[in-house]
Amino acid sequence: MPKTFxxxxxxxxxxxxxxxxxxxPGNFMADITVDxxxxxVNAIYFGDDDFSGDSESLGGPLNMNGARLDGExxxxxxxxxxxxxxxxxxxxDKATYVSSGETLTVGLDIESLDEIDVFGIRATSTTTPEGSIKAVSDEPEEPEDDPTFDKVGFGIEIGDNGGIENGVFVREENLPEGEEGTFENYVNFYDSQFGDDEDYNITQVESVIFYQLTIDGNGLEIPQELFRIDAPEGGxxxxxxxxxxxxxxxxNGALDEVDEGSELMAALSYEADFVDDVSEEEEIVEDDLAFA
Structure with missing residues (x-):
């Protein structure tokens, strides 16, 4: 996979x-594109993320003295x-002069892309205020995927045992088609359905509880609370x-104790009778969107 700096x-x-x-194959290149x-571009520098040992330098006006990465x-x-x-x-018209929209392609004397984690450019005649740069870039980290949940409980009233006595449980399949079970999608869906309900809108939610579901040897669902968030004073x-x-x-580490790579799922962890007077709006998806 290419690396981008x-x-x-x-x-x-x-x-x-x-x-x-x-x-x-076996030949490596760098495309330097000015945005x-x-x-x-007078010189390029590169290296891996192991900053031990002697450092290569061209010296003179092409040196990278003083160039640092995150203070190091x-x-x-x-x-x-x-x-x-x-x-x-x-x-x-100089071959190494690159302006906006142009690309300079340079061959690299490496055997693997693993040799490059940091890329530096020594350039003059730049359009920066100083007129030259000693630029250092590392490869940006891949953004982490948001956790997804199979079910989330929005608790309007929390019982003495910590369970939701009155509230709504939303499953991933309740969400609009194509949406994953991220918490943002759950909240937006809940708000779209109950935003005008004075008893169930977001300002009435006391706690939100996330659950993980496992299956025992008999094929029964065993729910376990992952964590919860409580409303601040005033809701x-x-x-x-x-x-x-x-x-x-x-x-702050709410999911730190969840095993890496495990699929995050949520399930109702308390048996509760569904209320009889559920409005038509509350019956969004039969048997899936449950009121406690």
């Missing part, structure tokens, strides 16, 4: 894509000169407030 500061931004040449501004000195495994500083008589203000409370709980 980006860099941006006032007057200049660029993207570097490092990849194996599909037409020549905004312009620069004369970078140990470069390779440095390659592409041109000397100064546009000279060629001006902006949730709206859907955004409920989602923000959830995000804070996740950031």
């Amino acid at each position: 980006t860099y941006q500061e006032e007057g200049l931004s660029y993207t570097v894509v490092v990849y194996e040449d599909p037409d020549n 905004e501004g312009a620069m004369d 000195d970078v140990q470069w495994d390779s440095a390659e000169q592409l041109s000397r500083p100064g546009l000279g008589p060629e001006g902006t 949730f203000e709206d859907a955004d407030d409920m989602i923000a409370t959830y995000d804070e709980a996740i950031a």
Whole structure:
């Protein structure tokens, strides 16, 4: 898989894509594309994420002295000169001068993309205020997928045993077609159905409970509470407030004890009689959207 590095500061931004040449396996390339501004790319530096040992340097005006990544000195495994500083008589027609929308392709002397976790560019004649850059970029982390749940309980009243005595349980199949069971989707769906209900709207929710479901040897569903979020004093203000409370709980480790790679599912963990006077709106999906 290609690796992508980006860099941006006032007057200049660029993207570097490092990849194996599909037409020549074993050959590796870097496409340096300027997204905004312009620069004369004089040298490239790269290395893996092990910053031990001596660092390669071209010295003189092509050095990367002082360039840091997250406050840490970078140990470069390779440095390659592409041109000397100064546009000279060629001006902006110089081969290494790249302006907005243009791409400079460079061959890389590596055997694997694993050798590149950090990419640096030494450039002059840049459109930045300083007129030159010693730019360092690492590959951005892949965004983590939001946890999904098979069922979430919105508790209007919580009993002495901690279970939902009055509330609504929503399954993933209740959500609009194509939507995954992320908490944001659950909240948006709940709000769309009960936002005008003075007894069940989000401001009336006391706690939201998430459950995990396992199957025992007899094929019976065994529900287990994963975690819960409680409304602040005065209740949730709206859907955004409920989602923000959830995000804070996740950031504070609410799911840390859940085994990595396990499928997050939720299930009703308390047996309760369904109320008899369920309105037509409450019967959104028969036998799936349950009132406790």
